[in-house]
Amino acid sequence: MGRMSIVRRKAVLFAALGILGATTATFMAYSHSYSSESPIIVLKNFNPQAGFHYIIYAINHALYACEQSGRYKLVVCLDSGLYKEDRPHFIAENPYYNEYDWFSYYFEPINQTNQPLSYWKKRWISSNPYVKSITPTELKKSALEHTTPYKKGGSIKTFNATSLDTSLNRDPNHRAQEFHRIWHQYFKLRPYIQEIVDDFKHKHDFANKYVITLHYRGTDKYSHKYSSEDYPEHPPYEFCLALVKKLMAESGRSHKDIVTFIATDEQPFIEYMRNAGVNAVFTDSIRSDVSTSGFMFDSSKCVQGVAHNSPESKVYNELIDKSIHRGMPDKSSYIKGRDVLVDAILLGSGDVFIKSRGNVSNQASWIGGPKMKLIDLASEFRNRAK
Numbered sequence: 001m002g003r004m005s006i007v008r009r010k011a012v013l014f015a016a017l018g019i020l021g022a023t024t025a026t027f028m029a030y031s032h033s034y035s036s037e038s039p040i041i042v043l044k045n046f047n048p049q050a051g052f053h054y055i056i057y058a059i060n061h062a063l064y065a066c067e068q069s070g071r072y073k074l075v076v077c078l079d080s081g082l083y084k085e086d087r088p089h090f091i092a093e094n095p096y097y098n099e100y101d102w103f104s105y106y107f108e109p110i111n112q113t114n115q116p117l118s119y120w121k122k123r124w125i126s127s128n129p130y131v132k133s134i135t136p137t138e139l140k141k142s143a144l145e146h147t148t149p150y151k152k153g154g155s156i157k158t159f160n161a162t163s164l165d166t167s168l169n170r171d172p173n174h175r176a177q178e179f180h181r182i183w184h185q186y187f188k189l190r191p192y193i194q195e196i197v198d199d200f201k202h203k204h205d206f207a208n209k210y211v212i213t214l215h216y217r218g219t220d221k222y223s224h225k226y227s228s229e230d231y232p233e234h235p236p237y238e239f240c241l242a243l244v245k246k247l248m249a250e251s252g253r254s255h256k257d258i259v260t261f262i263a264t265d266e267q268p269f270i271e272y273m274r275n276a277g278v279n280a281v282f283t284d285s286i287r288s289d290v291s292t293s294g295f296m297f298d299s300s301k302c303v304q305g306v307a308h309n310s311p312e313s314k315v316y317n318e319l320i321d322k323s324i325h326r327g328m329p330d331k332s333s334y335i336k337g338r339d340v341l342v343d344a345i346l347l348g349s350g351d352v353f354i355k356s357r358g359n360v361s362n363q364a365s366w367i368g369g370p371k372m373k374l375i376d377l378a379s380e381f382r383n384r385a386k
Helices: 003-014 018-022 052-069 088-093 117-127 142-146 166-170 172-186 191-203 237-251 267-274 311-322 333-347 359-368 377-382
Strands: 026-030 040-043 073-076 131-134 156-160 210-216 258-264 352-355 373-376
Touching: 040 052, 052 073, 052 172, 052 333, 052 359, 172 359, 191 333, 210 237, 210 333, 210 359, 210 377, 237 258, 237 267, 237 352, 237 377, 258 267, 258 333, 333 359, 352 359, 352 377, 373 377
Parallel strands: 040 073, 131 156, 210 258, 210 352, 352 373
Antiparallel strands: 026 040, 026 156
16 A cells, blocks of 8 residues: 555544534524523534534533523524434434434433423524524623514524633633533433443443543544644554553553453554453444554645645545544444444543543543543653653
């Protein structure tokens, strides 16, 4: 295989989060027309390319904002996006299918009102194309309670997830504490998802083993120096293995009492770790067949759908078809979401978590909470020579 072919294969995984890092989730905000009812926040997906755990991150913020407002009630109505599944066999076989909300495939609906999701979808989301921004401060003002509900030719207001509460973004420890609480308080898994998680933990004896979890971010990596992703070089597989072995030795536990859970969207990494002597276990998930081990790729000047003459731009656009969530159209949208949800929960179930950058690892760390030790893979790799 020629060098260019290898580079192209390795680069395949870096398109997926390019859009996600630059987008903002938007929420509809308006008051119910009856004074006896609380004002409502309806969360929908305005970003068709948003990843699963970016949406969870947005819901975290929305729940926190509603709590802080003391008045608002949240309705999650995700009627579009990468995880909406419209295949007839899925609709026929899944008892939790909801045409108005793919969130309900995986979780009990978050609907803090007395109206069904169909009401919010038909009465408001489908009928309110006009939006304008508000700030979190406005969300807390009593004047917003008197916002006029949508009428033909009128408008409703929105606010952005990234600015919902500056104290959360300014204080990562406070945010981690609050999002850990919010996950366990509000996110209720469907029984079959909970069973998948419980069966995996039981099979690999998580309760009695020292559990090391590792997220190696592959197709969802976005190499960009101005973002919080992995930049500029992705850690080689060998570095990850050495780090796991170091943690195993530091644990003071015998080899047979340690299990290493691996979550990644790179099948080559699974194959590398499978027989590496670290008792590696992993879920049966959809993965890409490319490797980004030690790869360097700066896509900061690349634009989706625009192929400039630069090699980076050409590779960047070719990568999208190979990414799991924005590519692989032959794979089930629902299963893609299920895989990344289960993996994040299992990543958050260990004694020590080696995390990558981005929403999957962030959510896993919030699920695990303060009792789980965190190791930042990118920082460890950058500090290796110091």
